Amino acid sequence: MLSHRLPCVLLGAVLAFTGGQSAAFAPRVDATDACTLLTLQQVSAALEVTSQAGKHISPTIKTSCMWSDDTAASVDHRRVTLSIMRPQGFDMPRSTGAMKTAPAQGIGDDAYYLLIGSASPQLMVRKGSVQFSVRILNGFKFKPFTLDEEKAKEATLAQAALKAL
Numbered sequence: 001m002l003s004h005r006l007p008c009v010l011l012g013a014v015l016a017f018t019g020g021q022s023a024a025f026a027p028r029v030d031a032t033d034a035c036t037l038l039t040l041q042q043v044s045a046a047l048e049v050t051s052q053a054g055k056h057i058s059p060t061i062k063t064s065c066m067w068s069d070d071t072a073a074s075v076d077h078r079r080v081t082l083s084i085m086r087p088q089g090f091d092m093p094r095s096t097g098a099m100k101t102a103p104a105q106g107i108g109d110d111a112y113y114l115l116i117g118s119a120s121p122q123l124m125v126r127k128g129s130v131q132f133s134v135r136i137l138n139g140f141k142f143k144p145f146t147l148d149e150e151k152a153k154e155a156t157l158a159q160a161a162l163k164a165l
Contacts, residue, residue, distance in 0.1 A: 004114050018060035030129055034065035034082045043067040046136060046153040047078040050099040057081075078139040082132060082161060090124055104151075108155040113151060119146065127162050134158050 035054040042050040049069040057064040063084040064102045070077035093114050104111035108127035115121050122135040134157045138144045145153065 031165055032084065033062045034084050037082055037164045038067070042157060042160045043080050046157050049078055074140055076141045077100060078142055079137040080134065080139055080157065081137065082134045084130065084132045087131055089127050093124065094140060104155060107154055108162055111158065120150050121154065123158050125158045127165060132161065134161065
């Protein structure tokens, strides 16, 4: 009878002496909630302004999040958007050839920039079964980032989001 309880007793003792769950058993972020993938510090560093907390673009859709230094996230202010997408959303822009893309090396399992005219690029990332995009929107009242600065900042944010997954 004791042999059946021994594993539970040992697990209880380990948890009691280590103060709770170990890092191996710690809960991970919700890969369906875009607002959990980046921190305020990461976003603020990328935007070069102090950001407000991320907000879901729609209260019922948690797969898209926007951060801004403005509570209304107006177009006058810098913003970051992160959207978790289905595989088709990741594959379609590149596979149709209708949109201009550029490779993004060393990010996730597969990544590329979606180039939208003179607007900010959008970094598309795949890691395992998760696909997401991240984009910096400059805002009208700030000196614009260069294309290379936007790409580098989006890459840094994507790497942070990947670490959170």
